[in-house]
Amino acid sequence: MDTIFIEQLGVDTIIGVYDWERASPQRVYIDLDIGFYTRDAAADDDVAQTLDYKAVADRVAEFVTAAQFKLVETLAEETARVLLAEFDVPQVAVRINKPGALPQAAGVGVRIFRQREA
Template identity: 55%
Template sequence: MTDTVFIEGLAVETVIGVYDWERTIRQRLLVDLEMAWDNRVPGASDDVADALDYAAVSERVQQQLQDLQPALLETAAEEIARTLQQEFGVCWLRLTLNKPGAVPAAANVGVRIERGQRP
C-alpha cells in the first residue's frame, strides 16, 4: 500500500518559543502532514467512517498545539506524531512544522520528522 492522506499549510496560532518574550505572544505555525492510509476501503464504500478523517486530524493537531504551548518545535512534532499514531491508528507519518518569521532572513524554518513504518 502506498496511499497517503495529507494536510498542507494547516495554520495554528499558539504560544511557542524559548525566549521570555515568545511566551507572552501567540505565533503562527504551519503544519504539513502526510499519513499512510489504505484508501481502498473508503474508496469502495464511499463512507467517511472508513476513511482517515482529515478534518478530525486537523482539529486534533490544532488543539494539541494550543494546549501544549511547547518551547521547541521538536517537542511539538514528537507529541503530535505520538497522538496521531495512538488515536488515529496511523502507522507512518511525515510531519513538517514551519515557524514563519522566526529567522527574518529565511523564507521559513522548522522541523520535519518521519515516524513509524511505511507499509
C-alpha cells in the same frame, strides 16, 4: 501505503526559547502526511472507511493550541505521538514551519517521520 495529507494547517501556540517568544502565541503552519490504506474506501466510495480529515485537523489544532514548547522539534514529536496514539494510522510525517523565526527566511522548522511501534 497511501498518503492522506493536510497542508498549511495554521495554529497559534506558545513556542520558542526566548522570553519574548513566550509572551504571546505565534502562528505555526503544520503539514501532515499520514500513511493510510485508502483502497477499501475508494472501492466502496464510503467515507466511513477512510480517515476523517476534519477530526485529524481539529485534534491537531486543539493539541497545538494548548501546547507550550520551547522547540519545534518537541512540538513535531508530540504531534506525531498524538496522531499515532489516537488515530488508526501506521505512520505519519509532521512538518512544523515557524515563519518569522529568521528575518532572512520565509520560515524555519522541522520535518519528522514516525511509525507506530509493533
